[in-house]
Amino acid sequence: MPSHTEENYLKAIYKLSEAQPGVEVSTNRIAEVLQTRPASVTDMLRRLGEKGLLHYERYRGVSLTHDGRRVALLTIRKHRLWEVFLVNKLGFNWDEVHDVAEEMEHLQSPLLIRRLDEFLGFPQLDPHGDPIPAEDGAIVRPQHRLVSDLQPGEEGTVMAVKNTSVPFLQYLDKAGLSLGAKIEVLDKVAFDNSLEIRINSNKVTLISNEISCNLFVAD
Amino acid sequence: MPSHTEENYLKAIYKLSEAQPGVEVSTNRIAEVLQTRPASVTDMLRRLGEKGLLHYERYRGVSLTHDGRRVALLTIRKHRLWEVFLVNKLGFNWDEVHDVAEEMEHLQSPLLIRRLDEFLGFPQLDPHGDPIPAEDGAIVRPQHRLVSDLQPGEEGTVMAVKNTSVPFLQYLDKAGLSLGAKIEVLDKVAFDNSLEIRINSNKVTLISNEISCNLFVAD
DNA sequence: TAATTTTCCTCGGTGTGACTGGGCACTTTG
């Protein structure tokens, strides 16, 4: 039974390795995202290596074993299912759920998660548009494009967010850019890559590159 | 923020002091119900005393402070609300919920509990008939009698169970003695205090004193 | 390739939380 901290490390390592497939995950990077010191990370890596959850060769970076990947995906599954529960059943807003789910993802009962999944109607996506891994760890990589990659004249529907920070989500709510919103790119400012877009065939707004780099759309 | 273990200790102490009001709770008794050694209990009592959660005077037993009582009642509130959730929403049976709720009761977000309470429709009783403390710690002592105190000719409706062990609850399910069942006492065997009862104006059964001492009824 | 910079491992150590056996002090009981 992995501890809370171990689950958090494995989840972080999984996400880092997904962000740059093929590249081994570095100690410093892990320390950075987990807000801790490299020495602490090395320490935990050794322990997780001994438990067979990751391949740890000194100086060579790290990659998850099959078991480690399973634990990471199960933790992500729990996190995202609880987020769906919080939003769809308890009426939380999508910007309020992260910290609570961060705690709930460590509940261990497999029966609980199976029944929760059923209760929620076997959702495929969490409130931020991220895919929910199946019980066996299967996960579908969604076909998305970043809004920042759209050219003038192209359009799409907002499907997911890359960043789930509270200020970003609140900005999107305010701008009418929640999941499902339709976006047409009217113009691109060459100087700072900001975009002029039309939202839901209605209001025209300017969004910065910082925003468009964190928003996914699909046709 | 109390740790899981501290919450478990406070809950146990609260329950022991309720079981025998007025009497201070003893170290050995706590060790017994928490399945640990008296030395460990002394250790924890000192720490909880320092944190102002209980009155701890060596050799004099222990009683909760106002704050300690609040933590205990809040933990019980969380435990029982999650039990209601598991039974009413996720389709658990009343004999399956205890261990899961034992873990969920340690989730800390107050907002989560408030929204959960609302989602469940502000239930007053958990699946075992136990009252759910309010947010401010208020709890209503239910007016119950033990079935073992009924005399032949008396009747009542099953309102709560004193024991929540899996075998006991499964026995009750099988015997048709779930919450809401109507009981008429037909006869009492003087030798072993077992009772002959009629269930729901229908089947007649014999129940042992062991059973009737753990079942509450009201008129 | 050599020098420099960057990465990160190792070592020794800290702090906390929880638990424990054994000896002895205190309290209760007879």
Added chain:
DNA sequence: CAAAGTGCCCAGTCACACCGAGGAAAATTA
């Protein structure tokens, strides 16, 4: 009062997570 029972205290264990410093290894650059 003596014996029995209870519970405190000590000294120690163990697991977990963290960290600074120093130097080894790797990567980068010159």
